[in-house]
Amino acid sequence: MASTIKDVARKANVSIATVSRILNDLPGYSPKTKKKVLDAIEELGYQPNAVARGLINKKTQTIGVLFPDVSSMLSSEILNGIENIAHELGHSVIVCHTDSSGKRTKKYLQLLNEKRVEGILYVSEVMTKEYDDIMKKMGIPVVLISTESLEFQLPYVKVNDRSAVFSATQYMINQGHKKLGMISGPKEDKIAGYPRAQGFLEALQHFGLSASEEQIIYTNGFAYEDGFNNLEPLLSRFPDLTGIIASSDDVAVGVISAAYKLGIKVPDQLSVIGYDNIKIAQMIIPPLTTVAQPLYEMGQVGAEMLFSSIASGKTVESRIMPHRIIERESVKKIN
Structure with missing residues (x-):
């Protein structure tokens, strides 16, 4: 049977509240107490329950990413960049395949709201008033990747x-x-x-x-x-x-x-x-x-922008990424 937070508290001879404060990096304990708790966690192999922690600190450490086509090579490159940053920062990623016609977008936005994600990356799709209204009601940061909105003031990262x-x-x-x-x-x-x-x-x-x-x-x-x-x-x-x-x-x-x-x-x-x-x-x-x-880099930059907005509570500036010509063999030089 997996160890619980009660087992950790008992092993370290502290209260459950103290263990919770240490897990959520809150003040109110000595370095000696912190070491006892961390040693107990390691010895018991305790894995904190993400849902329970979310109820305590009101943070799920999860972001949502919406793609019109998750099977495309473009999407996979961008997603790799997103996940690299998210995992470095200890966050999970919920990937939603909205379909190229956006048939599932509203449904997935409602799901992400129920999952209490902390932010949304909206990739390679046109933003509509309906989706913008839903996101505003969610009250969380949104960053666009490989798209932009001429109508709605949302930060984006893309090529010109x-x-x-x-x-x-x-x-x-x-x-x-x-x-x-x-x-x-x-x-x-x-x-x-x-x-x-x-x-x-x-x-x-x-x-x-x-x-x-x-x-x-x-x-x-x-x-x-x-x-x-x-x-x-x-x-x-x-x-x-x-x-x-x-x-x-x-x-x-x-x-x-x-x-x-x-x-x-x-x-x-x-x-x-x-x-x-x-x-x-x-x-x-x-x-x-x-x-x-630079698809991978666009994913990274978009994720960094989102986490910066989550941390600061402020809207970040949009970014235009550089493009370049890759020469191979499909263009003939004409003299």
């Missing part, structure tokens, strides 16, 4: 999507490509879809190239299928394109697969650049040149 795709387009132009197209995310997505498309058009305009919305195909999302199903329609509009900017690495992989089906060689006949730098970018043939988001 428009600037990052500007850089990707500039890279292609510097490699000699003048006839470019883009397979983007949803146009109505004001957080990632539309800004990335704007970065593409702004780069074309800046370098004096033809820039038209016709050179962009807006899709339903950022998945493999969005790239695979839309390369042929884009090439039917502009059959002489030499390069494609993809709104994600998954989209880029879809483009490369579709090119293979069409008998188009990448990069000899068509160059492709992705966005994210997830692990699949290294695995595909040819290895994918892409815009790297």
Whole structure:
């Protein structure tokens, strides 16, 4: 049978209240008493009950993380960064898969409220008034990762999507490509879809190239299928394109697969650049040149921001993380 706090108190010859104060790092005991209690804990192998401790200090040492897709490589990199910081600080993480359409978000927010989490990390999804209202009622800090809210004043950590795709387009132009197209995310997505498309058009305009919305195909999302199903329609509009900017690495992989089906060689006949730098970018043939988001670091920074807000009770400042181009073999230099 597992030892209890009563067993520790009896072994150390102190009251249960004293053991509780020591476990929760509260004052009211001597160094000698603390040593006796810690020795008793070690000897008995006592494991404090997190629920019971939460009832005492009103802290559960738990945070909630909401992802639209926990199976994606992007999510796993961000989650690794979050968990690294959370575990260093002695906190647990409840991960919630909300679905890409947000069908379960309200349900999971209610669950996190019942679990009395101390803060929430809201990842890669658009914030709505309904969700913001629920979080405000919970009265706990919220930090956004890989997204932001134009309507609600919530701190975030992310890459500047428009600037990052500007850089990707500039890279292609510097490699000699003048006839470019883009397979983007949803146009109505004001957080990632539309800004990335704007970065593409702004780069074309800046370098004096033809820039038209016709050179962009807006899709339903950022998945493999969005790239695979839309390369042929884009090439039917502009059959002489030499390069494609993809709104994600998954989209880029879809483009490369579709090119293979069409008998188009990448990069000899068509160059492709992705966005994210997830692990699949290294695995595909040819290895994918892409815009790297520091996903692991974004998870770490987002978690640090949240714990800082939990500790101080103050809203933290948002952070824009740097992006960079990772050169591999999917872009051909044109002389």
